[in-house]
Amino acid sequence: MLEIALLLLLGLLASVFGSIVGLGGGIIIVPSLVLLGTKLTGSEIDHATAVGTSLVVLIVTALASTLSYAKKKRVDFKSGWLLFITSGPAAMVGSALTSSLKDGVFQLVFGIFMLLMAALLVARDYMKPITKQWPIERTFIDGDGTVHTYGYAIAPALAVGALVGLVSGLFGIGGGSLFVPVMVLLFRFPPHLATATSMFVIFLSSILGSGVHAYLGETNWWIVLMLVPGAYIGGKLGAYIASRMSGKGLLWLLRVTLVLLAGQLIIEGIIHL
Template sequence: MSLLFYAAVGLVAATLGSLVGLGGGVIIVPALVYLGPVFVGAEISVATAVGTSLAVLIFTALSSTMTFVKQGRVDFKSGWLFFITCGPGAMLGSYTTQFVDAASFQLYFGLFMLVMALLLVLRDYIKPLNVQWRVKKQYTDPEGLVHNYGYSFVPALFIGLAVGFISGLFGVGGGSLFVPAMVLLFRYPPHIATATSMFVIFLASIMGTITHLSLGEVDLWMVICLAPSALLGGWLGAKIASALSTKKLMWVLRITFLLVAAKMIWEGIRAA
């Protein structure tokens, strides 16, 4: 039963996470915390869920990134720039997790998911800023359309630091923040933003996992059980992302995030 549970969680989280550039941690952490006792028969601490989720994220992001690289959609130059601050930020966030009690974590995580749900709604209605950034780039999609985008170093480094910290603290990929920021602020084409986000998430997850391992907050048995289906899900999500409109799926994610956010906020307030 536990093996099937881990396999299902890894597959669903990685597929959905890779499809929209989220990483999957927003599904793995609540699943382990709330469903773990039912299917595994034991309580899974918040710290262990976060550390394990971040470790699994390495496999999800690696699988997705490799697929996106073959499709020529990863902007490595800007990805490495984001990672300069995202990597250390992930380690700092991972280290901070040990100081957050379970009740507070549920409340903060719930608020975080609420913000993500709102971002997923707003991303369809907010137009990208018309700012002339210092670095200018261009991408021609398979249909022949030319997309112009760009960035400046300081805003990019700041976003990388913020996303990295949140990624390490909550055990999520941070793509839910990365992708809207890249699309709305820097005018990245959505497919390039998703692919580049997964590349940065892969690197930052390694840094954050090292910190969680040093604190004893990674359950290697759970990682072994979750990783195979996460690898499959990362590949599957990246494949679907290149061939399928995600509008309906986006609404499923929005509603799911709102429900999980409400649950975690309520549990956090009740336990406080």
């Protein structure tokens, strides 16, 4: 019963954090399964299975968040489909490559990546969007009736989609940790639109990425079953919180959590090299 309660709680907390900042929750789920697999399930969980399991859960999390954001008219579906053109196939490629990394290498690389994401979450508070005039200009009216104007070019948008998709499939993190800051800083998306649209792309890409992992037998369906209820509730709760508050306190908690998990992953990775 304790294992079930811990997995339900993990799904809830990871999804709340992920939905608020557009991460998708995988950046909490994957290292937790890798580092705490024995305590959560009674046996160790290899990194490929952790990634595959996380991506299945991300489908539920991202769907719950997307539906909540869509009701508030915060999802730019047209831009989301454009990003998915490359993020979807790239997520499949990344998923196919996950098992080729040795445990020590995966943990070390993932730990370093998490440190970079924590730094990016801090830096984005002090960075301003570029003023470049992009060839494609978007005008979007959100649920509050506010008109937002931003833009992008096809080639950079597809390149960003490919990079994020590859990282998503490889690490099982959804990709929002890269999508959101790039959309805000490079393409001038309003933060709340970037977060909501990111969750929509994560939903689509996670379907393809998790399909590859499932085909390769890299999914623990029992863990999925335990994580999904909390993930669905957390996805909706996170979207609600994001619409009601700035989330700065939770964002700082996430940053600290990422640093602690990253440090442990790097240590474990070095030990197992």
